Amino acid sequence: MADSNQLLFFLSALGAFNGFILSVYFAINAKKKIFSNYFLSLLMLVLSIRIVKSVFFYFNPNLSNIFIQIGLSACILIGPFLFLYLKPSKEKNQNWVKHVIPYLAAITLIGSFYPYVKHLAIWKIWIVKAIYFQWFVYIVLSFQFINPIIQKIREKEPLKKIDVWSLSIYIGVAIIWLAYTVASYTSYIIGALSFTFVLYLVALLLIFRNNNESNFFQEKEKYKNKEIDAAMLALIDQKLALIVEKELYLNPNFSLDDAAKELKISKHILSQYVNEVLGKSFSNLIKEYRIEKAKKLLENESKITLESLGYDSGFNSKSTFFTAFKKTTGLTPAEYQKSYSK
Structure with a gap:
């Protein structure tokens, strides 16, 4: 050879x-x-x-x-x-x-x-x-x-x-x-x-x-046998509403760390709550808040431009906003605004 x-x-x-x-x-x-x-x-x-x-x-x-x-x-x-x-x-x-x-x-x-x-x-x-x-x-x-x-x-x-x-x-x-x-x-x-x-x-x-x-072997099951008690569930549910009330999600760089500090909750517990109780990632949760904000703007602000809509909703780019909006609602922002105005 x-x-x-x-x-x-x-x-x-x-x-x-x-x-x-x-x-x-x-x-x-x-x-x-x-x-x-x-x-x-x-x-x-x-x-x-x-x-x-x-x-x-x-x-x-x-x-x-x-x-x-x-x-x-x-x-x-x-x-x-x-x-x-x-x-x-x-x-x-x-x-x-x-x-x-x-x-x-x-x-x-x-x-x-x-x-x-x-x-x-x-x-x-x-x-x-x-x-x-x-x-x-x-x-x-x-x-x-x-x-x-x-x-x-x-x-x-x-x-x-x-x-x-x-x-x-x-x-x-x-x-x-x-x-x-x-x-x-x-x-x-x-x-x-x-x-x-x-x-x-x-x-x-x-x-x-x-x-x-x-x-890293264990990261997929890091929450195993660590259930959140009922009192903590109620507290987190109550505190999580502050993100919407204060519109903290409008900050394009808003992260899990920021949320945990603002809500005075352990980052680990907050992540577990969002993943297991809400069944989604933290980034997807914030994305949903931003889409809801965009929908309200489209419904209530007739003169708002579609160019600025994404930034006003907390997204850091127009393309990311359009993709997320279409995926969530099944419509483009323009189509949504048109359907709502009928």
Whole structure:
């Protein structure tokens, strides 16, 4: 094997090896067992199986067909495990079976009745394409859990560590899917790409582990077993109204920290209340207040210009305001004003 091929093989195989190590780590060695970590572990496992198959097949075209079949079959669970890991913790435990068992059963039956060794054409033309399409569908479905993070980036809001981690997982899996999809036009070997992806995860892991702040593994369930008592619920509900009464949300830079200081409530408790009781993020809550303000301005100020409406409602840009207004009301500001005046 030439020196360049030896290096490529080493990098590719090392990426897959790191994937297996991370899979074991997430499943066994996390400080606190959290159910979502098992989905992350399984995601790393099936990715690694697929990558190992690619590496060895690239350097040994005479690889056993059963090994090739196992590697290809593993792809059918990449999308579901990505979806289940990114899905909010309070929902994912309820219906994970329907995202895993049917596909696992289907690929097992297909592999039994149409083994790769005897039906190469069927696998290449139909089965593999169907698997990659299913993988893509789950990438699209998983975007709903990443979209709030993208909105934070667009609105220049600070990202939590778990946001950075989740976004990295999502982008990494999407890149690997794209690499496999275009492999016939470029090169079949994607081990180096996978190696880069896995090392990126390792780097993030080491960074977060060495951070003395809250552990990113646990951040998704930071409110677990910490219910707010009834008296505090009533107090927060009462105090939260002050944000509307004082129109604090008109400050484009109004943050959770600002709200907690103004209302004299713990930032952690306020965040938990907004997330669990109101079922939304703090930024979305403030956005709703601003939209309601904009609607009142449209209803009561006939001479207000649509250009200044967003800024008068607390938004820091016209485009952000128009997007938020249309998403919330289903109408543009001009359409809303016209419908109200009828």
